[in-house]
Amino acid sequence: MGAVGSLRVYVSADMEGVAGVVSPRQAGVEGDEYRAACALMVGEVNAAVEAALQAGASLVVVNDGHGNMRNLAPAALHKEARLISGEFKPLSMMEGVGGGFDAALLIGYHSRAGSPGVIDHTYSGRTVLDVKLNGRPVGETGINAGVAGFFGVPVVMVSGDSVVAAEARELLGPVETAVVKEPAGRLAASSLSPARAQEEIRAAVARALSPGGALGRVKPLVFPAPVTVEVSFMTTAMADSACLIPGVEAVAPRQVRFTGGDYLTAFRCLRAMITLAYVTIPS
């Protein structure tokens, strides 16, 4: 795997970790601020695609992983990339990663719920307080690296703020990171310019995919089976609704647990729990 010319690269793209994005208003789903943020997002994604191609990638697939998953304007995407977009996708932010890739890149990522990063959250800012996998606290970087790891794909590069970069290094060891902003609070940051952020991303992808780079050194993140997922919700009603799923048990009034025979089973249950929890939010 991974010989130059046959390298297959997967890109999962989020928006909250993009340089200049500091508010949920920018992150969607309508208005001038949102449209501007979409342009910033595709700029960072294209920088990663370009660097992957320069490193010898024969295939680059981009999965739009944010919100309604239709943020990357097809017309603005790099000519050589394929785009996975739209809902409903069984593997969500990692749809398509099972397609025999050598490496995964996480672009525009944010830190886990409860961390001091910009727009910190874990899959759902309106329902989830905390997620643990096999006892380990994880955010989207960990959860999604676990999906990639299930298919034998290492996450070799992550971009976002300095907090998600540290989270990624703690989880994945010698992963490359591109820090495009410094948090100044949950909804504020000091960001690089878009052009400079894109340079940082290009450089980090180039380092990651170069001989002796992270691609050869980062192992796929594998959570040993059986995999236990523990979720703390914001309200007891959310935990109660999650307990409707067979096999999910309450461990505290707002906390539930599920053990799956393999990682994907635990991941699917996590997604089902979050989907059910939404039903309890008063409209």
Ligand SMILES: [Zn+2]
């Ligand atoms: Zn997002």
